[in-house]
Amino acid sequence: METIGQILRNKRQTxxxxxxxxxxxxxxxxxxxxxxxxxxxxxxxxxxxxxAEILKxxxxxxLIQFISDKIAYEIVDEDCASKVLKVAExxxxxxxxxxxxx
Amino acid sequence: METIGQILRNKRQTxxxxxxxxxxxxxxxxxxxxxxxxxxxxxxxxxxxxxAEILKxxxxxxLIQFISDKIAYEIVDEDCASKVLKVAExxxxxxxxxxxxx
DNA sequence: TTGTTACTTGACAATAAGTGTCAAATATAG
DNA sequence: CTATATTTGACACTTATTGTCAAGTAACAA
Numbered sequence: 001m002e003t004i005g006q007i008l009r010n011k012r013q014t015x016x017x018x019x020x021x022x023x024x025x026x027x028x029x030x031x032x033x034x035x036x037x038x039x040x041x042x043x044x045x046x047x048x049x050x051x052a053e054i055l056k057x058x059x060x061x062x063l064i065q066f067i068s069d070k071i072a073y074e075i076v077d078e079d080c081a082s083k084v085l086k087v088a089e090x091x092x093x094x095x096x097x098x099x100x101x102x
Numbered sequence: 103m104e105t106i107g108q109i110l111r112n113k114r115q116t117x118x119x120x121x122x123x124x125x126x127x128x129x130x131x132x133x134x135x136x137x138x139x140x141x142x143x144x145x146x147x148x149x150x151x152x153x154a155e156i157l158k159x160x161x162x163x164x165l166i167q168f169i170s171d172k173i174a175y176e177i178v179d180e181d182c183a184s185k186v187l188k189v190a191e192x193x194x195x196x197x198x199x200x201x202x203x204x
Numbered sequence: 205t206t207g208t209t210a211c212t213t214g215a216c217a218a219t220a221a222g223t224g225t226c227a228a229a230t231a232t233a234g
Numbered sequence: 235c236t237a238t239a240t241t242t243g244a245c246a247c248t249t250a251t252t253g254t255c256a257a258g259t260a261a262c263a264a
Contacts (some may be wrong), residue, residue: 001196020242029225034241041222067186070192071173080162081194084154084169085187091174092183094103121211131254136212143252 005039011055012037026050052053067097097098106168113157114139115133128152144172 002010012022019037023030026047035041043051048066052059075081114124122138125132126197137143145153151167154161159172177183 001193018238021179030239031226031241032224033180034239038241052181063180064185064189067177067180067182068189068193071176071186071190072186072197073171076194076197078165078169080169081198081199083190084166084173085191085194087166087170088173089184089187091103091170092187095174096183110228120209132210133212134253134257 002065003039004062004066005037006041007057007065008051008055009037011057015055017054022051022054025054039069042066105141106145106164106171107139108166109159109167110153110157111139113159117157117167119156123151124156127156141171161177 012019019030019033026033027050028047031040036047037042043066045063049059049061051057052062075084078084092097114121121132121135125135129152130133130149134143138145138149145168147165150164151161153159154164176185180186
Protein backbone atom coordinates (compact mmCIF):
# COMPACT_ATOMS: atom_id res chain seq x y z
CA MET A 1 0.00 0.00 0.00
CA GLU A 2 1.75 3.12 -1.24
CA THR A 3 1.21 6.67 -0.15
CA ILE A 4 0.93 9.33 -2.79
CA GLY A 5 4.45 10.44 -1.99
CA GLN A 6 5.83 6.96 -2.46
CA ILE A 7 4.05 6.62 -5.78
CA LEU A 8 5.59 9.83 -7.02
CA ARG A 9 9.06 9.06 -5.79
CA ASN A 10 9.08 5.52 -7.10
CA LYS A 11 7.93 6.55 -10.55
CA ARG A 12 10.36 9.45 -10.70
CA GLN A 13 13.28 7.19 -9.84
CA THR A 14 12.11 4.53 -12.24
CA UNK A 15 12.18 7.14 -14.97
CA UNK A 16 15.60 8.30 -13.82
CA UNK A 17 14.48 11.86 -13.23
CA UNK A 18 15.91 14.24 -10.67
CA UNK A 19 13.93 16.30 -8.20
CA UNK A 20 15.32 19.33 -9.97
CA UNK A 21 13.98 18.23 -13.33
CA UNK A 22 10.53 17.30 -12.15
CA UNK A 23 10.14 20.37 -9.97
CA UNK A 24 11.18 22.58 -12.86
CA UNK A 25 8.50 21.03 -15.04
CA UNK A 26 5.87 21.40 -12.34
CA UNK A 27 7.20 24.89 -11.65
CA UNK A 28 7.73 24.54 -7.94
CA UNK A 29 10.75 24.72 -5.67
CA UNK A 30 12.49 21.39 -5.46
CA UNK A 31 12.28 21.58 -1.67
CA UNK A 32 8.53 21.43 -1.99
CA UNK A 33 8.64 18.41 -4.26
CA UNK A 34 10.99 16.72 -1.85
CA UNK A 35 8.48 17.31 0.91
CA UNK A 36 5.59 16.11 -1.21
CA UNK A 37 7.41 12.88 -1.90
CA UNK A 38 7.90 12.39 1.82
CA UNK A 39 4.26 13.29 2.52
CA UNK A 40 5.32 16.36 4.43
CA UNK A 41 3.33 18.65 2.19
CA UNK A 42 0.32 18.09 0.02
CA UNK A 43 0.35 18.85 -3.68
CA UNK A 44 -2.31 21.06 -5.19
CA UNK A 45 -4.40 19.68 -8.01
CA UNK A 46 -2.42 21.67 -10.51
CA UNK A 47 0.76 20.10 -9.22
CA UNK A 48 -0.82 16.66 -9.40
CA UNK A 49 -1.80 17.16 -13.01
CA UNK A 50 1.68 18.27 -13.99
CA UNK A 51 3.23 15.45 -12.01
CA ALA A 52 1.00 12.93 -13.72
CA GLU A 53 2.10 14.32 -17.07
CA ILE A 54 5.82 14.23 -16.56
CA LEU A 55 5.79 10.98 -14.62
CA LYS A 56 3.47 9.29 -17.10
CA UNK A 57 0.98 8.42 -14.41
CA UNK A 58 -2.76 8.22 -14.84
CA UNK A 59 -4.16 11.55 -13.78
CA UNK A 60 -7.43 10.25 -12.36
CA UNK A 61 -5.77 7.40 -10.56
CA UNK A 62 -3.30 9.79 -8.99
CA LEU A 63 -6.09 12.06 -7.84
CA ILE A 64 -7.87 9.10 -6.29
CA GLN A 65 -4.74 8.09 -4.44
CA PHE A 66 -4.29 11.65 -3.27
CA ILE A 67 -7.77 12.17 -1.91
CA SER A 68 -8.03 8.72 -0.40
CA ASP A 69 -4.70 9.28 1.31
CA LYS A 70 -6.04 12.44 2.85
CA ILE A 71 -9.19 10.78 4.06
CA ALA A 72 -7.40 7.73 5.37
CA TYR A 73 -5.09 9.81 7.52
CA GLU A 74 -8.00 11.93 8.64
CA ILE A 75 -9.90 9.06 10.19
CA VAL A 76 -7.46 6.23 10.73
CA ASP A 77 -7.32 7.02 14.45
CA GLU A 78 -11.07 6.78 14.91
CA ASP A 79 -12.14 3.34 15.89
CA CYS A 80 -15.38 3.90 14.01
CA ALA A 81 -13.47 4.55 10.78
CA SER A 82 -15.16 1.96 8.61
CA LYS A 83 -18.61 2.94 9.81
CA VAL A 84 -17.73 6.53 8.98
CA LEU A 85 -16.92 5.55 5.42
CA LYS A 86 -20.18 3.69 5.03
CA VAL A 87 -22.20 6.64 6.26
CA ALA A 88 -20.17 9.03 4.13
CA GLU A 89 -20.97 6.94 1.08
CA UNK A 90 -24.68 7.14 1.79
CA UNK A 91 -24.47 10.87 2.29
CA UNK A 92 -22.63 11.33 -0.96
CA UNK A 93 -25.19 9.33 -2.85
CA UNK A 94 -27.91 11.40 -1.27
CA UNK A 95 -26.16 14.67 -2.04
CA UNK A 96 -25.61 13.66 -5.64
CA UNK A 97 -29.24 12.74 -6.12
CA UNK A 98 -30.38 16.03 -4.57
CA UNK A 99 -28.00 18.40 -6.31
CA UNK A 100 -29.68 21.73 -5.73
CA UNK A 101 -29.71 22.26 -2.02
CA UNK A 102 -27.01 23.96 -0.02
CA MET B 103 -30.50 12.33 5.23
CA GLU B 104 -29.73 14.80 8.00
CA THR B 105 -26.66 16.91 8.43
CA ILE B 106 -25.03 17.10 11.83
CA GLY B 107 -26.53 20.55 12.26
CA GLN B 108 -30.02 19.33 11.53
CA ILE B 109 -29.63 16.47 13.96
CA LEU B 110 -28.61 18.83 16.72
CA ARG B 111 -31.31 21.36 16.04
CA ASN B 112 -34.08 18.80 15.73
CA LYS B 113 -33.18 17.10 18.95
CA ARG B 114 -32.82 20.39 20.80
CA GLN B 115 -36.25 21.52 19.69
CA THR B 116 -37.78 18.16 20.49
CA UNK B 117 -36.44 18.52 23.99
CA UNK B 118 -37.74 22.05 24.16
CA UNK B 119 -34.34 23.53 24.89
CA UNK B 120 -33.16 27.00 23.90
CA UNK B 121 -29.93 27.86 22.15
CA UNK B 122 -29.04 29.81 25.26
CA UNK B 123 -29.48 26.81 27.52
CA UNK B 124 -27.58 24.37 25.39
CA UNK B 125 -24.76 26.77 24.63
CA UNK B 126 -24.40 27.52 28.34
CA UNK B 127 -24.07 23.81 29.07
CA UNK B 128 -21.54 23.34 26.31
CA UNK B 129 -19.83 26.54 27.43
CA UNK B 130 -19.77 28.31 24.10
CA UNK B 131 -21.29 31.50 22.76
CA UNK B 132 -24.80 30.94 21.54
CA UNK B 133 -23.87 32.50 18.23
CA UNK B 134 -21.47 29.63 17.69
CA UNK B 135 -24.10 27.04 18.47
CA UNK B 136 -26.48 28.78 16.11
CA UNK B 137 -23.87 28.53 13.40
CA UNK B 138 -23.13 24.91 14.17
CA UNK B 139 -26.78 24.04 13.81
CA UNK B 140 -26.82 25.71 10.43
CA UNK B 141 -23.59 23.98 9.40
CA UNK B 142 -21.79 27.29 9.20
CA UNK B 143 -19.21 26.22 11.75
CA UNK B 144 -17.93 22.83 12.83
CA UNK B 145 -18.03 21.73 16.43
CA UNK B 146 -14.92 20.46 18.15
CA UNK B 147 -14.97 17.01 19.66
CA UNK B 148 -15.34 18.48 23.11
CA UNK B 149 -18.42 20.36 21.96
CA UNK B 150 -19.81 17.22 20.37
CA UNK B 151 -19.41 15.27 23.59
CA UNK B 152 -21.17 17.92 25.61
CA UNK B 153 -23.89 18.25 23.00
CA ALA B 154 -24.45 14.51 23.02
CA GLU B 155 -24.80 14.65 26.79
CA ILE B 156 -27.32 17.41 27.05
CA LEU B 157 -29.26 16.37 23.97
CA LYS B 158 -29.33 12.72 25.00
CA UNK B 159 -27.76 11.63 21.76
CA UNK B 160 -25.43 8.69 21.31
CA UNK B 161 -21.91 10.06 21.46
CA UNK B 162 -20.37 7.64 19.02
CA UNK B 163 -23.22 7.94 16.57
CA UNK B 164 -22.93 11.71 16.66
CA LEU B 165 -19.21 11.54 16.02
CA ILE B 166 -19.80 9.25 13.08
CA GLN B 167 -22.32 11.65 11.63
CA PHE B 168 -19.92 14.51 12.14
CA ILE B 169 -16.92 12.95 10.49
CA SER B 170 -18.90 11.42 7.65
CA ASP B 171 -20.47 14.80 7.01
CA LYS B 172 -17.06 16.33 6.70
CA ILE B 173 -15.82 13.65 4.34
CA ALA B 174 -18.97 13.70 2.24
CA TYR B 175 -18.70 17.42 1.62
CA GLU B 176 -15.00 17.07 0.98
CA ILE B 177 -15.39 14.72 -1.95
CA VAL B 178 -18.96 15.02 -3.18
CA ASP B 179 -17.78 17.12 -6.11
CA GLU B 180 -15.28 14.55 -7.31
CA ASP B 181 -16.77 12.25 -9.86
CA CYS B 182 -14.52 9.50 -8.54
CA ALA B 183 -15.96 9.85 -5.04
CA SER B 184 -17.02 6.27 -4.51
CA LYS B 185 -13.74 4.92 -5.81
CA VAL B 186 -11.99 7.26 -3.41
CA LEU B 187 -13.90 5.78 -0.49
CA LYS B 188 -13.03 2.25 -1.52
CA VAL B 189 -9.35 3.06 -1.76
CA ALA B 190 -9.48 4.97 1.50
CA GLU B 191 -10.95 1.94 3.21
CA UNK B 192 -8.14 -0.25 1.95
CA UNK B 193 -5.58 2.26 3.11
CA UNK B 194 -7.10 2.45 6.54
CA UNK B 195 -7.10 -1.32 6.91
CA UNK B 196 -3.48 -1.33 5.84
CA UNK B 197 -2.54 1.45 8.22
CA UNK B 198 -4.27 -0.26 11.12
CA UNK B 199 -2.51 -3.54 10.46
CA UNK B 200 0.87 -1.79 10.22
CA UNK B 201 0.58 0.52 13.22
CA UNK B 202 4.18 1.49 13.78
CA UNK B 203 5.23 3.35 10.67
CA UNK B 204 4.89 7.09 10.16
C1' DT C 205 -47.57 50.42 19.06
C1' DT C 206 -44.18 48.81 22.43
C1' DG C 207 -41.73 45.31 24.57
C1' DT C 208 -39.91 40.71 25.00
C1' DT C 209 -37.87 36.60 23.59
C1' DA C 210 -35.30 33.60 20.42
C1' DC C 211 -32.36 33.44 17.11
C1' DT C 212 -29.19 35.27 13.28
C1' DT C 213 -25.74 37.97 11.18
C1' DG C 214 -21.57 40.35 10.35
C1' DA C 215 -17.49 42.79 11.89
C1' DC C 216 -13.56 42.26 14.56
C1' DA C 217 -9.17 40.70 16.47
C1' DA C 218 -6.51 36.72 17.73
C1' DT C 219 -4.72 32.41 16.53
C1' DA C 220 -3.64 28.59 13.83
C1' DA C 221 -2.55 26.37 9.50
C1' DG C 222 -0.64 26.29 5.15
C1' DT C 223 2.27 28.47 1.56
C1' DG C 224 6.76 29.44 -1.23
C1' DT C 225 11.69 30.87 -0.85
C1' DC C 226 16.04 30.35 0.40
C1' DA C 227 20.41 28.84 2.34
C1' DA C 228 22.66 25.64 5.06
C1' DA C 229 23.09 20.82 6.23
C1' DT C 230 23.27 15.85 4.78
C1' DA C 231 23.77 12.30 2.13
C1' DT C 232 25.47 9.71 -2.02
C1' DA C 233 28.44 8.69 -5.40
C1' DG C 234 32.69 9.38 -8.30
C1' DC D 235 37.99 15.50 -1.55
C1' DT D 236 34.44 17.11 -4.97
C1' DA D 237 30.43 17.34 -7.00
C1' DT D 238 25.80 16.37 -7.25
C1' DA D 239 21.23 15.14 -5.15
C1' DT D 240 18.36 15.59 -1.55
C1' DT D 241 16.78 17.15 3.01
C1' DT D 242 15.94 20.32 6.58
C1' DG D 243 14.66 24.35 9.01
C1' DA D 244 13.97 29.24 9.44
C1' DC D 245 11.52 32.90 7.62
C1' DA D 246 7.92 35.89 5.93
C1' DC D 247 3.54 35.73 3.82
C1' DT D 248 -1.08 34.45 3.00
C1' DT D 249 -5.23 32.12 4.10
C1' DA D 250 -8.47 29.71 7.41
C1' DT D 251 -10.49 29.19 11.60
C1' DT D 252 -11.57 30.74 15.97
C1' DG D 253 -14.37 33.19 19.88
C1' DT D 254 -16.51 37.59 21.16
C1' DC D 255 -19.57 41.00 20.74
C1' DA D 256 -23.18 44.10 19.34
C1' DA D 257 -26.64 44.99 16.27
C1' DG D 258 -29.98 42.79 13.42
C1' DT D 259 -34.39 40.14 12.23
C1' DA D 260 -38.61 37.67 13.28
C1' DA D 261 -42.50 36.19 15.92
C1' DC D 262 -45.52 37.05 19.38
C1' DA D 263 -47.80 39.25 23.57
C1' DA D 264 -49.35 42.98 26.04
